[in-house]
Amino acid sequence: MLNRIRALIVKETLAVLRDPRNRAALILPPLLQLMLFAFTATLEVKNINLAVLNEDYGQVSSELIQRFEASRNFRNIRFVDSSAALRDLVDRQTAIVGVHFQADFSRLFYAGRSPSMEILLDGRKSNAAQIVQGYIISIIDQYNSETTAPGAQARKEVSITARNWFNPNLDYIWFTVPSLIVIITLQVSMNVTSMSVAREREMGTFDQLLVSPSGPLEIMAGKTIPAFILALAEATIFLLVAVFIFRIPFRGSLPLLYGSLIVFVASIVGIGLAISSIVATQQQALLCIFTFMMPALLMCGYTTPIENMPNWLQPFTYANPLRYMMIIVKGVFLKSMPIADVIGNIWPMAIIAIFTLTLASWFFRRRLA
Amino acid sequence: MNHPSMSLRRLRSLIWKEALQIISDPSSILIAFVLPVVLLFLFGYAVSLDITGLKIGVALEERTAESESLVAALRDSKYFDVKESLDRRGLERDLVSGRIRGIVIIPINFSRKMVWENDQSPVQVIADGSEPNTANFVQNYVRSAIGVWSQRRAMETGTDMPSQVGEESRVWFNSSLESKNFLVPGSIAIVLTLIGTLLTALVVAREWERGTMEALMATPVRIQELVLGKLIPYFCLGLGSMAFCTLVAVGIFRVPLRGSLLSLGLITSAFLAGSLGIGLLVSTLSKSQFVASQIALVLGFLPALQLSGFLFEISSTPPPIQGLTYLFPARYLVQALQTIFLAGDIPVLLWTNGFVLAGFAALFFFLTARVTHKRL
Numbered sequence: 144m145l146n147r148i149r150a151l152i153v154k155e156t157l158a159v160l161r162d163p164r165n166r167a168a169l170i171l172p173p174l175l176q177l178m179l180f181a182f183t184a185t186l187e188v189k190n191i192n193l194a195v196l197n198e199d200y201g202q203v204s205s206e207l208i209q210r211f212e213a214s215r216n217f218r219n220i221r222f223v224d225s226s227a228a229l230r231d232l233v234d235r236q237t238a239i240v241g242v243h244f245q246a247d248f249s250r251l252f253y254a255g256r257s258p259s260m261e262i263l264l265d266g267r268k269s270n271a272a273q274i275v276q277g278y279i280i281s282i283i284d285q286y287n288s289e290t291t292a293p294g295a296q297a298r299k300e301v302s303i304t305a306r307n308w309f310n311p312n313l314d315y316i317w318f319t320v321p322s323l324i325v326i327i328t329l330q331v332s333m334n335v336t337s338m339s340v341a342r343e344r345e346m347g348t349f350d351q352l353l354v355s356p357s358g359p360l361e362i363m364a365g366k367t368i369p370a371f372i373l374a375l376a377e378a379t380i381f382l383l384v385a386v387f388i389f390r391i392p393f394r395g396s397l398p399l400l401y402g403s404l405i406v407f408v409a410s411i412v413g414i415g416l417a418i419s420s421i422v423a424t425q426q427q428a429l430l431c432i433f434t435f436m437m438p439a440l441l442m443c444g445y446t447t448p449i450e451n452m453p454n455w456l457q458p459f460t461y462a463n464p465l466r467y468m469m470i471i472v473k474g475v476f477l478k479s480m481p482i483a484d485v486i487g488n489i490w491p492m493a494i495i496a497i498f499t500l501t502l503a504s505w506f507f508r509r510r511l512a
Numbered sequence: 513m514n515h516p517s518m519s520l521r522r523l524r525s526l527i528w529k530e531a532l533q534i535i536s537d538p539s540s541i542l543i544a545f546v547l548p549v550v551l552l553f554l555f556g557y558a559v560s561l562d563i564t565g566l567k568i569g570v571a572l573e574e575r576t577a578e579s580e581s582l583v584a585a586l587r588d589s590k591y592f593d594v595k596e597s598l599d600r601r602g603l604e605r606d607l608v609s610g611r612i613r614g615i616v617i618i619p620i621n622f623s624r625k626m627v628w629e630n631d632q633s634p635v636q637v638i639a640d641g642s643e644p645n646t647a648n649f650v651q652n653y654v655r656s657a658i659g660v661w662s663q664r665r666a667m668e669t670g671t672d673m674p675s676q677v678g679e680e681s682r683v684w685f686n687s688s689l690e691s692k693n694f695l696v697p698g699s700i701a702i703v704l705t706l707i708g709t710l711l712t713a714l715v716v717a718r719e720w721e722r723g724t725m726e727a728l729m730a731t732p733v734r735i736q737e738l739v740l741g742k743l744i745p746y747f748c749l750g751l752g753s754m755a756f757c758t759l760v761a762v763g764i765f766r767v768p769l770r771g772s773l774l775s776l777g778l779i780t781s782a783f784l785a786g787s788l789g790i791g792l793l794v795s796t797l798s799k800s801q802f803v804a805s806q807i808a809l810v811l812g813f814l815p816a817l818q819l820s821g822f823l824f825e826i827s828s829t830p831p832p833i834q835g836l837t838y839l840f841p842a843r844y845l846v847q848a849l850q851t852i853f854l855a856g857d858i859p860v861l862l863w864t865n866g867f868v869l870a871g872f873a874a875l876f877f878f879l880t881a882r883v884t885h886k887r888l
Contacts, residue, residue, distance in 0.1 A: 239827075473642045
């Protein structure tokens with residue numbers, strides 16, 4: 144029986160890898176995605192174009208503008224001379240934010256009457272706009288704390304020191320690339336398993352498999368184990384790229400990471416096989432993959448934090464294996480997460496895996512019967 | 513060229529054949545109407561960039577009126593979900609396990625230092641850098657909450673605050689700053705890409721796989737008729753799906769529609785034409801469903817998600833990738849859709865984007881026509 148399974152595994156792995164176009168489709172898109180995601184999937188805002196309307200020309204506004212120019216977040220500062228022009232630049236998205244100093248800005252400041260500068264934000268990009276607003280406010284804060292303004296002997300009572308643990312410079316790539324290891328593992332294990340039965344049915348080789356001496360469980364094992372091998376292989380490539388090319392520190396334990404990945408793949412493979420035994424064509428399989436992957440990816444805390452979601456929707460994320468794997472991968476990578484915390488995230492995945500694999504074998508037997 | 517002119521009758525029957533196939537294949541309906549609902553739902557509810565209820569821990573190392581009042585101020589903020597503790601070590605473990613996003617440490621001697629002439633009370637804010645965006649928000653929001661708190665205290669105790677530069681922010685087009693207002697229009701771009709590129713690629717590749725394409729070519733049907741006969745039904749399907757998405761966006765998600773339906777229709781048509789062109793080209797080149805679908809995902813779906821500026825800011829990416837975004841139609845569509853929905857018809861922006869999209873369409877049709885010719 145072991146021999147039969149081994150033969151099936153070899154056959155399945157070859158079936159995936161033999162066709163050069165198939166092979167390319169399995170390897171190229173993930174790599175492309177790695178490069179793309181690593182550089183684009185950032186909610187960080189850099190190279191900002193700022194439009195400034197300065198009607199003040201006093202010392203305070205000039206100093207603030209100099210500070211904007213010196214900040215590495217701002218790339219271009221465009222000066223305009225009317226509020227219509229300011230509005231126009233924001234309208235056409237030439238500038239994401241417009242700053243307006245009124246004529247008496249510096250005078251008010253020296254009179255001890257705390258003037259306000261006006262900030263116009265483009266709500267079409269609310270996240271970016273809020274982040275830019277944050278940058279501007281922190282520049283103002285710094286100005287306020289360094290400049291002794293006239294008017295009072297008062298002083299600030301509280302000082303704030305900011306620290307960011309695990310990623311002191313808040314480098315976005317340290318977040319995206321480890322998460323990508325999970326995404327790629329998901330994609331490969333899903334693609335390999337869910338397309339496999341459909342492809343055999345379309346090519347008519349599934350019937351040959353049925354008349355072979357292999358039992359349903361053996362056939363299932365033959366279909367899942369290549370998925371494990373390929374998924375873990377691509378995860379390893381990504382891991383190496385993360386550590387050696389992107390220079391992201393790997394602080395935790397490698398066996399813990401692989402152990403969790405295996406449980407994770409088990410939970411995904413179950414879903415993939417279930418899809419594979421329901422659908423009739425590869426096209427339908429692809430659609431099912433898609434309908435599963437989009438919600439799974441968008442509701443795992445990767446794109447946006449889970450606590451931003453409405454309360455009624457949050458409980459659904461507990462059924463999503465990605466939710467746990469994302470915590471583990473960042474924890475093991477950056478935080479050197481203790482084993483107890485990792486296990487706390489593995490057992491929910493294990494339960495999901497048992498559930499999906501049982502479901503898959505049930506569908507599989509029904510299909511064979 | 514035995515048949516120099518196109519025959520409307522043949523074209524009509526080709527369109528009819530394709531339409532019947534669409535209706536009889538559940539997956540087309542799934543892509544055109546079910547998937548859009550799923551996507552709009554996800555981007556309307558599940559993906560939200562609006563921070564609320566950030567879980568933070570406050571390490572209260574002394575209990576005085578001042579420190580308690582600062583904690584109360586953090587608790588009152590709608591941005592935080594505060595967990596209080598006397599011991600910072602427990603909170604540090606929570607930060608590692610991901611149960612909280614940041615720690616605010618109010619140290620011993622906090623109140624005493626506040627009144628000392630030549631000292632300031634140091635408050636430390638530690639954020640979980642493994643999620644940089646959230647960490648940024650933790651730092652910014654704690655800073656501003658503490659700022660508001662000390663200003664209020666100064667007013668209550670009657671001490672003078674020094675003259676300070678303040679800011680007054682106004683948000684145009686989306687004054688409530690709700691991310692769904694720009695994510696939902698952006699996700700329509702993804703829906704259109706799926707229909708245009710993925711569905712077309714799959715359908716045409718299937719015909720090649722099954723050999724029905726060659727069969728069609730053996731008939732007196734001309735290439736142009738064949739291409740148009742494929743495209744027109746999917747074009748209509750795309751427009752229908754667009755109308756449906758707009759209804760859902762405006763009716764259910766309450767996204768404003770400030771521009772005109774005419775500009776919405778024109779921009780959509782220009783984009784659909786190009787994206788159908790890509791789908792057709794991909795399937796003609798690959799002739800296999802699996803490969804066609806993978807290429808369609810890479811050329812259509814990924815750029816729509818990653819290179820369109822719909823979720824991730826284009827200007828934050830390295831220059832070569834910024835250059836790359838100009839090569840995919842998605843960027844122009846997303847900018848146009850967000851503008852039409854939230855800002856209204858801004859002529860300069862819509863004309864440029866519409867023009868570029870039409871250019872893409874022309875290019876892909878030209879390429880497809882050439883490639884199909886060669887394949888004969």
